[in-house]
Amino acid sequence: MSRPREFDVNCALQQSMEIFWAKGFKSTSFEDLTRETGVKKQSLYCVFKDKKSLFLKALALYREQNTAILEDLAAQEMPPLKKLEAIACVSLSEESEIIQQGCLMVNSILEFGTEDQEVAREVEIMLFKVEQILEEIIRCGQEQKVITSRRTSRELAPYLKNLFIGAKILEKSGAPREQIEMNFRTAFALLEQ
Incomplete structure (x- = not known):
C-alpha cells in the first residue's frame, strides 16, 4: 500500500513555477x-518524475494562468482598442521584482532557443493562443470600423504579439517604462481607423 501524498501538488507546482521564473x-x-x-x-520525483517534467508542468501552468487573464480582458464590454490597451497595461509589470523576472515564456525562449522541442512546443502553444486572442479583438474592431482594415486581423495579430x-x-533589460508605453501608443495609433 502506497503512502498518501503529504503535500499540496498544486501549491508545489505554483511555487516551482515561481522559482523557475526567477532563476x-x-x-x-x-x-x-x-x-x-x-x-x-x-x-x-514521485509526482513530477524529474526536474524537466516539473519545468514543463510549470510552463503549462504559467500559460494557463496568463491566457486566462487575457481571455477575461478580451471578454469585457469595452471598445476593442481599449481591450488592447488593457492587455498592454497588464503585460507591463509594476513591481521591480517581477520586471527583473520578465516573462517565463520569453525567458524560456531565450534560455532554450529551439534546442528543446518540448519547451519550444509549450512556448508555441502560448504564443498561438495569445495571437488568437489578439486576432479576435482586432477582427471585432475592424467590424466596428475602429481598427484599420488596411491589413487583415491575421496580419496584425502577429505584429502585436511580437510587440x-x-x-x-x-522591460527585463531595464528600458524605461515610458519608452515601452510609447511603443504601445504608436502601435495602437497605427491601428486606428
Missing part, C-alpha cells in the same frame, strides 16, 4: 525546489 531552468537546482516548496526530493514579446524583453 531559469538551468540555474534552478533541485535543492532550490525542495527548499522553496518544503517538499522532499523523492516526493517531488508584446519585445516589450517584455525591453
Whole structure:
C-alpha cells in the first residue's frame, strides 16, 4: 500500500513555477525546489518524475494562468482598442521584482532557443493562443470600423504579439517604462481607423 501524498501538488507546482521564473531552468537546482516548496526530493520525483517534467508542468501552468487573464480582458464590454490597451497595461509589470523576472515564456525562449522541442512546443502553444486572442479583438474592431482594415486581423495579430514579446524583453533589460508605453501608443495609433 502506497503512502498518501503529504503535500499540496498544486501549491508545489505554483511555487516551482515561481522559482523557475526567477532563476531559469538551468540555474534552478533541485535543492532550490525542495527548499522553496518544503517538499522532499523523492516526493517531488514521485509526482513530477524529474526536474524537466516539473519545468514543463510549470510552463503549462504559467500559460494557463496568463491566457486566462487575457481571455477575461478580451471578454469585457469595452471598445476593442481599449481591450488592447488593457492587455498592454497588464503585460507591463509594476513591481521591480517581477520586471527583473520578465516573462517565463520569453525567458524560456531565450534560455532554450529551439534546442528543446518540448519547451519550444509549450512556448508555441502560448504564443498561438495569445495571437488568437489578439486576432479576435482586432477582427471585432475592424467590424466596428475602429481598427484599420488596411491589413487583415491575421496580419496584425502577429505584429502585436511580437510587440508584446519585445516589450517584455525591453522591460527585463531595464528600458524605461515610458519608452515601452510609447511603443504601445504608436502601435495602437497605427491601428486606428
